[in-house]
Amino acid sequence: MKEPELSKRGKTGCCAPVEQRPGAGRDAGFLQSALQVPPASEAIRQELRARLKPITGGIFEMGTRRSSFADDLDSPRRKVKLTPYRMSPTAVTNAEYARFVAETGYRTVAEQEGWSFVFHLLLDNADRFTEFPPNVPWWRKVDGSCWSAPEGPGSDIKSRGDHPVVHIAWYDALAYCNWSGLQLPSEAQWERAARGGLANRKFPWGDELMPGGKYAMNTFQGQFPMHNSADDGWIGTAPVDAFEPNGFGMFNMTGNVWEWVHDRFxxxxAAGKLPPLDPTGGTEGYARVQRGGSYLCHISYCDRYHVHSRTRNDPDSSTGNCGFRVAAAA
Structure with a gap:
């Protein structure tokens, strides 16, 4: 089955708000909170590490031949070399993050600030929430929304323990890593794992958007952003192990939620005579990279649901479609 045709609206920027909280220099407190999280016991750390799957090292081609969004800087392809590593087969779940919070008392950026952004179709009455960022009115500022109350006061995660934790800023992911003894994957590690051993393919399973006519990831169906038909079974997040895993046993590497990685955007x-070994991004810049797309990706607006797709956001930004997964050295 072919991808649906572009609407008259045409392709444009990412569907997520960027630079939502003013001032890149105001987040030193968030970093300090993340770094001060007490470590988990050795038994818990070993337990969490044991859940990771091994990913073979070697050379692979990263990026795409031609980018749909020049500002994403995801082209051209270039060879990268990685040493073996381990990576979580799923994004961190609500239940896993709740365990971390219960043990440490950590408060996320959204909790410290008192608000986050929620997609309007997930709200009972979006008209009640009148504040939204420029150019993306489908995101509404909701006081009290956070990882444990994804749609704000009155909502909860009781039936979503196996869904990816959301409203997570990069600093919140860093805090979990400091507690667990794990780390955010580098962007190169993330993409190699997402490709599942396939070379130069669009998706973790190949080139067809719907292999065999079936949905293989959680994205937006219908008319973005006003009507989601939920033909894939989900309007918001789906369980982290929904749909089939790729060749490396990784679930939902595209769609569902954007995932923070270690790298600065x-x-x-750079392509050279020899592939760079274990690159980790630049040392300058403020924004951090997010990978994989989310349940809001749609061909008519932001089709960043490919294995090479990338976007960026400030490390203190949180939205209802952003989470993370973890990795470790082999």
């Missing part, structure tokens, strides 16, 4: 590793 900038050009992909």
């Amino acid at each position: 900038g050009p992909l590793p």
